[in-house]
Amino acid sequence: MAHCQVQPGCEPPSLVEEGDSVETGQIIAVLQGFERRQRDLEEAQKTVEFYQARLDQLKAGSGGEAEVAAQEAAIARLEAQLRTEQLERAAAIASAEADLRQAQQDLTRDQDLAAAGAISQQALETSQQTVETATAMLDQRQAQLANTMQTLEQQISQEQNNLARLREVRPVDVRVAQAELDRALIAVEQRQADLEDTQVRVPVAGQILRINTRVGEQVNTQEGIVELGRTEQMYAIAEIYETDITRVQLGQPARITSEYGGFQDEIRGTVDHVGLQIGQRQLSEGSSNPTQDENTRVVEVKIRIDPTDSPKIASLTNMQVRVAIDVSSQ
Incomplete structure (x- = not known):
């Protein structure tokens, strides 16, 4: 059984339900940020198209007005992007500033309450941590704005320099255009990788046993989004006393028989693996033997269920069973 893990702080809409069969690499959830990263990829692809077209023109010797117009369009696109980024980053900074002001107000209030003994020291420390987090977020937003402005302004300056050199097409211009295209292609690969990070894929084929994170819920980093099992071949885990191993x-x-009647009759299997370590028992004996010493030292043995019986218990993962091994064989 496997857990599909993702980064914390996301809210994935699940694309599967419990009991669904999935194939290796199948997308089972799309995380927040997918749409934004998809737009980033589309923009990077358009940039590749632009640099490819410019390189083709240079190689064909078709400079002149059309190429100048294309370069001017590239500059206009970057300038529009700069204006958009300024507005978006400014809005993010304003939001972070508002959060910081609110956190500071809450801290001032909690300090007064703590001095009066109305709240605990822990509550005051929580307010202090909230102020620190809000301050760090504001610093991050401001740094993002500065970095974005610097990057785009450098790109605009570079494109303006390119525009000034369009009067004469030289072999060196072709090499520069090829380098720009190569850089744009690398950017597409990076944006594609970023997009892939927002898509959760199953590592192996199997069946969805449990969905741990639903739409709108924060991902539990311990449990992951889903629990996945390869139920086409079931196994039973037996704990064998070290004296018998x-x-x-x-x-x-x-x-194998069910401890509590989860399935009828008995199913058969074969010893597939014998553990290499001796440890304390993890499974309980149940009500049939309440005096059993839970500290008994055991070895874990894996029983491969016969293919004809595996479908009978495919939906009974983690069920407690009793295992009887015929040690007279072999």
Whole structure:
């Protein structure tokens, strides 16, 4: 059984339901930020198209007004992007400033309450941490604005320089255009990788046993989004006393029955793996033997369920069973 893990702080809309069969690499959830990164990828692809067209023109010797117009369009696009980024980053900074002001007000209030003994020291420390977090977020937003402005202004300056050199097409211009195209292609690969990070794919084929994170819920970094099992081949885990483990060998037949009647009759399997470590028991004996010493030292043995019986228990993952191994065989 496997957990599909993602970065914390996301809210993934699930694309599967419990019981669904999935294939290796299948997308089961799309995380927040997918649309934005998809737009980033589309923009990077358009940039590649532009540099490819310019390189083709240079190689064909078709400079002149058309190329100048294309370069001017590129500058206009970057300037429009700069204005858009300024507005978006400014809005983010304003929001962060508002959050910081509110956190500072809350801290001042909690300090007064703490001095009066109305709230606990822990509550006051929480308010202090909130102010620190809000301050860090504001610093991050301001740094993002500065970095974005610097990057775009440098690109605009570079494109303006390119525009000034369009009067004469030289071999060096072709090489520069090729380098710009190569850089744009790398940017597409990076944006594609960023987009892939917002898509959760299953590592192996199997069945969705449980959905741990629903739409609108924050991802639990311990449990992940879903629990996935390869239920086409089921196994039973038996704990064998260390005094008996020398009698257990690979290939010995085994009979498995349900501890609490989860399935009828018995199913059969074969010893597939014998553990290499001795440890304390993890499974309880249940009500049938309440005096059993839970500290008994055991070895974990994996029983491969016969293919004809696996479908009978495909939906009973983690069920407690009793295992009887025929140690007289082999």
